[in-house]
Amino acid sequence: MAEDIQTKIKNYQTAPFDSRFPNQNQTRNCWQNYLDFHRCEKAMTAKGGDVSVCEWYRRVYKSLCPISWVLEKTLENPLDCKEIQPVHSKGDQLWVFFGRNDAKAEAPVLWPPHAKS
Amino acid sequence: MAYPMQLGFQDATSPIMEELLHFHDHTLMIVFLISSLVLYIISLMLTTKLTHTSTMDAQEVETIWTILPAIILIMIALPSLRILYMMDEINNPSLTVKTMGHQWYWSYEYTDYEDLSFDSYMIPTSELKPGELRLLEVDNRVVLPMEMTVRMLISSEDVLPSWAVPSLGLKTDAIPGRLNQTTLMSTRPGLFYGQCSEICGSNHSFMPIVLELVPLKYFEKWSASML
Numbered sequence: 001m002a003e004d005i006q007t008k009i010k011n012y013q014t015a016p017f018d019s020r021f022p023n024q025n026q027t028r029n030c031w032q033n034y035l036d037f038h039r040c041e042k043a044m045t046a047k048g049g050d051v052s053v054c055e056w057y058r059r060v061y062k063s064l065c066p067i068s069w070v071l072e073k074t075l076e077n078p079l080d081c082k083e084i085q086p087v088h089s090k091g092d093q094l095w096v097f098f099g100r101n102d103a104k105a106e107a108p109v110l111w112p113p114h115a116k117s
Numbered sequence: 118m119a120y121p122m123q124l125g126f127q128d129a130t131s132p133i134m135e136e137l138l139h140f141h142d143h144t145l146m147i148v149f150l151i152s153s154l155v156l157y158i159i160s161l162m163l164t165t166k167l168t169h170t171s172t173m174d175a176q177e178v179e180t181i182w183t184i185l186p187a188i189i190l191i192m193i194a195l196p197s198l199r200i201l202y203m204m205d206e207i208n209n210p211s212l213t214v215k216t217m218g219h220q221w222y223w224s225y226e227y228t229d230y231e232d233l234s235f236d237s238y239m240i241p242t243s244e245l246k247p248g249e250l251r252l253l254e255v256d257n258r259v260v261l262p263m264e265m266t267v268r269m270l271i272s273s274e275d276v277l278p279s280w281a282v283p284s285l286g287l288k289t290d291a292i293p294g295r296l297n298q299t300t301l302m303s304t305r306p307g308l309f310y311g312q313c314s315e316i317c318g319s320n321h322s323f324m325p326i327v328l329e330l331v332p333l334k335y336f337e338k339w340s341a342s343m344l
Contacts, residue, residue, distance in 0.1 A: 014213040014229045014268065022207075024289075026270060026296040063213045063229050064296070066272055 009055050015063040026064060033061040034070070118253060118284075118310035127284040130303050130330075134286035136200045144193055151189075208300060210268035214261065216280055218273035218291035218313075221320030223280070225259050231344050239323045252322065253310045258329040262336040267301040279315035282328055288314055303330040 021029040037057035044051045061070070109115045119127060129135040215226040219236075226234040240254040261267055271280045273291035281288035282301075289299045303309070311326040331339070 012229075013211050017207050017209055024298050026298045027294070030296055059229075062232075064215075064270060066215050066217055066270075066296070067226055067228065067232065067234055068217065068274060 005053055005056060009059065012056075012059050015060045030061060030065040030069070033057050034065055037061055118250065118308075129286070130284040130305060130307070130309055131286055132302065132304065133200070133204055134284065136203065137286050140196050140200055143196060147189060147193065208266045208302075210266045210300065212262065212265060213268045213270060214259070215270045215272070215296075216259075216291070218271070218276065218278035218280065218317070218324075220276050220318050221278075221313075221324045223278075223324060223326060225257075227340060233340060233343055235343065237326070239325055250310070253312070253325045253327070255325055255327045258308070258327040260329045260331060260336055260339045261301070261303070262333040263303045263306045263330040265302070265333065269299045269301050271297045271299065276317035277315055278313045278317040278321070278324065280311070280326060281314040282309055282311035282326060284309045285328075287311070290315060301328075303328075306330045306332065 015029075015033075018029055020032070034057075037054055037060075040054035040057055041051055043049075044054060126134075126138050126141065129138050212227075213229055215228070217224045217226070222236055222238045224234060224236045226232070228234075235257045237255045237257045237259065239252065240249065240256060242251055245251060245254065269280070269287070269289070271289045271291045272295060273293045275293065277290065277292060279288060279290045285301055285303065287299055287301065289297045291297070307330055309328040309330065311328075313321055313324045313326075315321075317324075
């Protein structure tokens, strides 16, 4: 079976027809192969196996997924997202709370009707 | 591409477009026949001094003008459904090309082997060389191998344009976050033009599509030179 995959990868032209995604909307096809590649890679490195078997999924997702959709770097901490979606220059300011933060303010008194708080 | 005073479709470049062309001819012929028959009968009705005021039944003619239209409709529906199913046939493409719509240009990505991508802007009228087509030429054409099935995946980065090439019978909307697939197969080499087919902002009329279909050898040479 591994031999089959190696020849398949060697003779790769483009992503073949996938009967799981027979219709016009191929978004899921791209997503599924992207996911499958990263899961395969993770599983293989965890078990110390041969990552080259995951090559098929990599080729397919590379063929199908638009370049701008695929993130080339891993996101390890929240700061990694900053480059992708630049935060507004004023977004780093402290958020100031205006208002009361005591419990009494949260609980409106409904009865008797003339009571205020 | 389109030419002045054009009345019909552009010459077909793909087998599907040929089928659509012939189907259109067939259906339009039926439409013309029915319209001229009705017009003739109306003109007959309006130009006679004869009258007939007693009610009568007309079983025979009623039967005919019920059965005959049903037959005509079947004669239209069968070829139509045939082509519809033909468009959905499973074919294994040899190449995948992605196109992303932007405001207001297309970008193309060929990522089966290496990562080849480029933008395709319209050539402004002031920069056209003699003989070039106004509002149709682009700086970087989409070079593709002819006589090979190509999978086109169409999406968008911002607005909702539509990628269309009439001579191949293609028109697919580009939607951000969605990958729309269509299949391209050209029977001959040449330049095939199309224009953005969904309103997407001020320069919607100025983001054309030009496909350059060439033999496989030239396509390979071109893609190697573009990397």
